[in-house]
Amino acid sequence: MDIATIAGLILSLTAIITALIMDGGTPGELFAHPSAIILIFGGALGATAITAPLKIVLQLPKYIIQAFTTRKFDSRGTIDLLSKLADKARREGLLALEDDSKKIEDKFLQKGISMVVDGIDPEQVSAILETTVAQMRARHKQGMGFFTAAGAFAPTFGIIGTVMGLISVLKQLDNPGALGEAIAAAFLATLWGLLSSNLIFLPIAGKLKAKDEEEAHDRYMQMEGILAIQAGENPRIVRDKLNAYLSPSEAKSEEEAGDKKVPAGNAERAKA
Known part of the structure; x- marks a missing residue:
């Protein structure tokens, strides 16, 4: 699970409920009129669905799961792997990487190394990998766009719910005892519109x-390593290039580890 997402949601809900209680209310009041919740979520999601392709709408559960789960990118492991492949390619040639490429679990990295082994032109390799990353980001953008749009529609439907509630209030002017509850119910729709937008839809889009x-950062790092291997660069140089994609603290520890992992012969050539 993505701890940041869970912690942020819990902190926000705690702040809202605490403020509600301090103002003399109760958490149950938020759910006192389910019609407001139905209007906000049904209306916002329905309106957004009109603007999006059906395939995106059907993938909503997948996007929500992605927001609450963590996909760990092993940058250090990738750097180690690419450095070893660079060393082997320099000693034995690119064809020697054929068996290694078949053992790579990451499909993007496997695809890149396989193209290098097949002798595809470097410009073509770069173009294909760039297109792969661009298409990946385009797919991601569709999911982000859906929740961003829902976040924009939700407050509007909250206002619609409030207007509908106030119309009901006006019908009860001859019953002053019921006006207070009717007005509260009307403004509850606005509250849910703002809550759903700023606590659910927009945060999911941001996540x-x-x-x-x-993921794009990780893919560009892999691409850099693949092209460096194809160019026959020194394993130490390959590692230094890829370390640039890490944070300063990670890069420092990775560089120290790299000093121990690069074969002595390559270390001498790196100094030359």
């Missing part, structure tokens, strides 16, 4: 965007 950037 999906962050995960997209994280």
Whole structure:
């Protein structure tokens, strides 16, 4: 599970409920009129569905799961692997990587190394990998766009619910005892519109965007390593290039580890 998503949701709900109680209310009041909740979520999601392709609508559960789960990218493991492949390619040639490419579990990385082994032109390899990343990000953008649009529609439907509630209030002007509850019910729709937008829809869109950037960053690092291997660069140089994609603290520890992992012969050539 994505701890940041869970912790943020719990903190937000705690703050809202605490403020409600301090103002003399109870958590149960938020659910006192289910019609407001139905209007907000049904209306916002329905209106957004009109703007999106059916395939995106059907993938909503998948996007929500992605927002609450963590996909760990082993950057250090990738750097180690690409450095070893660079060393082997320099000693034995690119064809020697054929068996290694079949053992790679990451499909993107496997695809890149396989193209290198097949002798495809470097420009073609770069173009194909760039297109793969671009299409991946385009798919992610569709999910982000859906929740961003839902976040924009939700407050509007909250206002619609409030207007509908106020119409009902006006019909009860001859019954002053019921006006207070009717007005509260009307404004509950606005509250749910704002809550759903700023606590559910927009945060999910933001989380999906962050995960997209994280994965794209990892793919570009892999691409850099693949092209460096194809160019026959020194394993130490390959490692240094890929370390640039890490945070300063990660890069420092990775560089220290790299000093121990690069064969002595290659270390001498790196100094030359």
